[in-house]
Amino acid sequence: MKSKYRSFIYIIGIMMLTVSVLNKIYWIYLCTKYTEFEETKNAYLDLFSKFMANAFFLTIMDIVVSGIAVIIFLESKTTGYLKNVSKWLMILSSILCGWSIFSLM
Structure with a gap:
């Protein structure tokens, strides 16, 4: 990773992680609000436009x-850019990625 673009790419990684975290938080919030899975799924899909309102596509x-x-965080960790923070953000991103893969099953 070139030092010239390092912070810009890192910010993109943080934004992508934020999108994934907010997606999970919203899903958990809806699970506490509704009791039936179909109601929860419909309320979740109502957040998105018709083009994107597909559970498989969103996953x-x-x-x-x-x-x-x-x-991004793995590359940042290996180059030594915010090494400790990158390690923890990489772990969090890996857990969220695994959670999404598991939800496809």
Whole structure:
């Protein structure tokens, strides 16, 4: 990672991780609000436009976003840029990516 773009790429990784975290938080919030799975799923999909309101598509997008964040933080860790922080953010991104992969099963 070139030092010229390092902080910009790192910010992109943080934004991708933030999107994934907010997605999970919103899903957990809806699970506490509704008792039936179909009600929860419909309320979750209502947040998105018709084009994106597909559970499989949203899960794949979450996997891709989390995966890219893992790669960015792994690369930052190996180059020594915010090494400790990058390690923890990489672990968090990996857990969220695994959670999304598991939810496809």
